[in-house]
Amino acid sequence: MKKILVVYHSRTGFTSTVARQIANACNADLESVKDIRRHCDRKTYIRLALEAAIHSDTVIRRVIHAPEDYDIVVIGTPIWCWNIASPVRAYIINHRHQLKRVAFFCTYGGSGHVKVMHDLEHLTGQTPMATLTLKDDDIKGDRYHILVSEFITILSHVIHP
């Protein structure tokens, strides 16, 4: 049976909510990418924004699932300063040669989603099977479930053509 892995980083829960919904619907495995540092001081937002903007290195914890074991790796990132969140960037850089096929989603407050989708494509070197971009306000309401369902349907067609 073909397998899907959903990889994401989430600081305040939006990306995690979407990742879990996708994983539940697709019977996929979940990989939460963790920065080895703690996010607890008031400077954190600025530090994270800067880190994402200048693409500085971030050290992430060792992953549980081997991405090469999966037919599709779904990569989910929050947008930080119009960029891929640095832990997700680190994951892609560490594992991009192990990714067979990819799909992307991002969560964001208001802007940067078009750029980040391009950045994900560029960084992985792959055209995604499906993409999904969701605003925080949509995730707080019910509307986003339809968009997630459409995304899952596309993935299902790739897995079961």
Ligand SMILES: Cc1cc2nc3c(=O)[nH]c(=O)nc-3n(C[C@H](O)[C@H](O)[C@H](O)COP(=O)(O)O)c2cc1C
């Ligand atoms: C450091 C930082 C920078 C952010 N920069 C942006 C941005 O450029 N554009 C945007 O629309 N949202 C931005 N946001 C908002 C997050 O993308 C958004 O709240 C996202 O859903 C958070 O996901 P999470 O709850 O999984 O951590 C930023 C958030 C943080 C913490």
